[in-house]
Amino acid sequence: MVTEQRALFIIFGGTGDLAKRKLYPALFNLYRKGFLKENFAVIGTARRPWTDEHFQEVVRDAIHAEGALLKDTSRFASHFYYQSHNVNDTEHYTTLRNLAEKLDQKYEIGGNRMFYLAMSPRFFGTIAKHLKSQKIVTAAGYNRVIIEKPFGRDFASAEELNEAIGRYFPEKDVFRIDHYLGKEMVQNILAVRFGNNLFRALWNNRYIDNIQITLSESLGVEERAGYYETAGALRDMVQNHILQIVSLLTMNMPASYSETDIRREKIYALKSLRKYTPEEVEKNFVRAQYKAANGQRGYREEEKIADDSSTETFVAGKLFVDNENFSGVPIYIRTGKRLSQKTSRIDIAFKAMPTNIFAPQRLGQNVLTINIEPEGKIFMQINVKKIGQGFTLKNSHLDFFPTSNGESTFPEAYEKLFADALAGDATNFTHWEEVAHSWKFVDTIRDTWDKQNDVLEEYPCGSMGPQASDKLLERDGCKWFYQGKNN
Ligand code: NAD
Numbered sequence: 001m002v003t004e005q006r007a008l009f010i011i012f013g014g015t016g017d018l019a020k021r022k023l024y025p026a027l028f029n030l031y032r033k034g035f036l037k038e039n040f041a042v043i044g045t046a047r048r049p050w051t052d053e054h055f056q057e058v059v060r061d062a063i064h065a066e067g068a069l070l071k072d073t074s075r076f077a078s079h080f081y082y083q084s085h086n087v088n089d090t091e092h093y094t095t096l097r098n099l100a101e102k103l104d105q106k107y108e109i110g111g112n113r114m115f116y117l118a119m120s121p122r123f124f125g126t127i128a129k130h131l132k133s134q135k136i137v138t139a140a141g142y143n144r145v146i147i148e149k150p151f152g153r154d155f156a157s158a159e160e161l162n163e164a165i166g167r168y169f170p171e172k173d174v175f176r177i178d179h180y181l182g183k184e185m186v187q188n189i190l191a192v193r194f195g196n197n198l199f200r201a202l203w204n205n206r207y208i209d210n211i212q213i214t215l216s217e218s219l220g221v222e223e224r225a226g227y228y229e230t231a232g233a234l235r236d237m238v239q240n241h242i243l244q245i246v247s248l249l250t251m252n253m254p255a256s257y258s259e260t261d262i263r264r265e266k267i268y269a270l271k272s273l274r275k276y277t278p279e280e281v282e283k284n285f286v287r288a289q290y291k292a293a294n295g296q297r298g299y300r301e302e303e304k305i306a307d308d309s310s311t312e313t314f315v316a317g318k319l320f321v322d323n324e325n326f327s328g329v330p331i332y333i334r335t336g337k338r339l340s341q342k343t344s345r346i347d348i349a350f351k352a353m354p355t356n357i358f359a360p361q362r363l364g365q366n367v368l369t370i371n372i373e374p375e376g377k378i379f380m381q382i383n384v385k386k387i388g389q390g391f392t393l394k395n396s397h398l399d400f401f402p403t404s405n406g407e408s409t410f411p412e413a414y415e416k417l418f419a420d421a422l423a424g425d426a427t428n429f430t431h432w433e434e435v436a437h438s439w440k441f442v443d444t445i446r447d448t449w450d451k452q453n454d455v456l457e458e459y460p461c462g463s464m465g466p467q468a469s470d471k472l473l474e475r476d477g478c479k480w481f482y483q484g485k486n487n
Contacts, residue, residue: 025412285316
């Protein structure tokens, strides 16, 4: 259902990469679809001295509209205003407040404010403080703050950041982005699990043998080298996206499809992550770095990367969620850069039949796959009879493509998340307690690695990671279902 919203967006970091690539196109799509009509305005702020006209041109370019949409683009961009602003300068906030008040009246917005912090987290506390002290927050409408990742670099820094924001904004008004939660196929996990008795009944340690989550990227560090060098794959991908997917896969059934009930069960699942001892970390987690191969240079040869960098660009691990339904089910995860293909996918492998009446024919394993990217689809491997004389079994796919049934193409994650935040629905944003439990789990791994002096494993660009990642599963008599490009 499309409900028209009134809001003033103030985007800190309005000239940045994220704003241009994701935020402006997402807002435009909401405009096209009628979520935003006349009663909205956007203030972009950053240090550069841009004019409104130049800013509007940047916004129009960012949208990449063609044909009939071009007319809409100009009207849409006319709602955008630019304010040169150094976030550390108190006086600039007074100018910002005056502009915000003027636009609020001009567009009859009614005091609803959406503060988007699309810049380095080290500024979040300062911005939050000034928004309050310089009265940019209003009493008339809502005041919501949307925050980008990374939310801290360990539990301690995340807690500090949370307190710095929490002093001025209550948890209900803090929307922490994990853009994976805005992806259509990630949201499909709850639909599949709790909308089908078939899966509800099977979704537990009696029937599930193991779960595999792969978030692979074919690109290297690109422009984000400076940040990546201090983060690594564990902080960049596991603490947030992978553990969020784990929580959706293993949470208990919520009492209702509501923000409070879903978040409660996700928090409980993350709290149930088994904490490893340093010995267990060594046994169950693998880290590695890409090396030159297939015409692509290695991580240490990338610009802005130290020659002796020990930052991991790949992580694989085996983890457990020790709640009633999942205790004992290994969850294998892996993520990395410069792998053979960009793919986000979940494979749920079911246990074998207790007896095989077709022996000596072998029964293929039942596997449910939720493909998040590049192609959104769900498929299930089941055993069926081969057509023809005799009785031979074959492993076949039941496929479901959500886009092939006449449904529209997937909305971008940022578009969905903006729409949710405008509606005040934080279901698909991460609650502080989820962040806290995730960091506590990740910190144990990081601490162990930081104390180890052993050499990092390497993997060639274009592969699916180091051999140690395959061995992690072979040890348990398993293998990765997804084998890369030719799978
Ligand atoms: P960026 O470097 O392109 O942009 C940073 C913005 O902050 C610029 O507009 C810059 O002018 C502004 N800025 C910096 N210092 C300032 C100051 N003192 N006062 C006012 N403005 C100042 O960064 P980005 O890639 O757009 O990322 C922004 C945030 O979003 C970061 O925290 C990043 O980790 C996060 N993020 C980015 C992406 C992405 O795809 N770019 C993805 C996920 C998360």
